[in-house]
Amino acid sequence: MSETYHLPVLLKSSINALVIDPGGTYVDATFGGGGHSEEILSRLNEHGRLYAFDQDIDALENARDDDRLKLVHGNFRYLKYFLKYMGIGQLQGILADLGVSSYQLDAKTKGFSFVDSDVFDMRMNNRAARTALDIVNHESEENLVNIFSSYGQVRNSKTLAKAIIATREQRPISNTHEFLNCVEPQAMGNRARYLAQVFQAIRIKVNDEIGALQDFLVAGADMLVPGGRLVVLTYHSIEDRIVKHFMKSGRTEDAENPLLSLNDQWILKPVNKKPILPDEREIKSNKRARSAKLRIAEKISIA
Known part of the structure; x- marks a missing residue:
């Protein structure tokens, strides 16, 4: 153990x-x-x-x-x-x-946490096809709204989805830091809680x-x-x-x-x-x- x-x-x-x-x-x-x-x-x-x-x-x-x-x-x-x-x-x-282990949350290469993560991955099985980057860069605005509202109960999911679309139209999001730069200005209420909800939603989607x-x-x-x-x-x-x-x-x-x-x-x-x-x-x-x-x-x- x-x-x-x-x-x-x-x-x-x-x-x-x-x-x-x-x-x-x-x-x-x-x-x-x-x-x-x-x-x-x-x-x-x-x-x-x-x-x-x-x-x-x-x-x-x-x-x-x-x-x-x-x-x-x-x-x-x-x-x-x-x-x-x-x-x-x-x-x-x-x-x-259920849920994510402490190791997965703390590992920089897993990308599960918005604190000190290097790679925006979020796959529990590293052989799985889609990563968190794939989700935020390729899902439609409608799908992003559904992901954030259904899996994270994010209150301003439409605003957040529009911000992600606008960001990636300039250039693809390539890491956790760039995603945070896009998301943080949209945060409502407690910042840490908001980010946790957003990251939870993406993780649930990535791993079905x-x-x-x-x-x-x-x-x-x-x-x-x-x-x-x-x-x-x-x-x-x-x-x-x-x-x-x-x-x-x-x-x-x-x-x-x-x-x-x-x-x-x-x-x-x-x-x-x-x-x-x-x-x-x-x-x-x-x-x-x-x-x-x-x-x-x-x-x-x-x-």
Whole structure:
């Protein structure tokens, strides 16, 4: 485990929520620094198995040598495909810690942060085709408005989109600094909060985070045994709303893909009526925990 890569949030609460069977099969859908995986492994016996996913190849370097642990370099949206390929039929529990790791936020070459970033990239998987620069330089004004309003809840998304178009008409935006020079004059209210919303919106678009989350929720829940637990940590209202809705209904909100909205085999039952939040002590020791919400659901078969 690497605490310098990412300090796990609500560690004990999230692992306790899995109600681990020592001989069961589990998934850590977002390996990161390996903190959650290490805690899961500590509760498994020699027959237990853990499959850990991460699309960032750098994260997999944090793994320890353990025969019970299988690492998968891939997006968690393809969880079912990878597990079926490896001969895994059902799972006792799945954990996902959504969002960006501390390492990704702090790495200058990743471009996730508006503070001290060199390259405006934002790809969680460096093999992905589109970068943040591609988005701001090539998306239409209408698409930019939709990205900033839908994924960042930016209030003046139209004004911001027009400013980006005007800037790139002079010359293409080539780095984080140039993008900030374009965005900062448009900032409303608290500067840091505004920039965080803008950068969040672009990151979500670059990595198709909403689509990936919806795919993951359906595939993951489908692979759980009856009584299996789905445990998810969210960090902003957009993803939290999706997870909350799914755990209550077993359905996603994706109107464009009806296959994701149809389910007559099982339902999910929320375990906690309200999300579990980090206490003041944890927030003080890890400021990135302040927006975390832990949601838990149990699968119930109705077939």
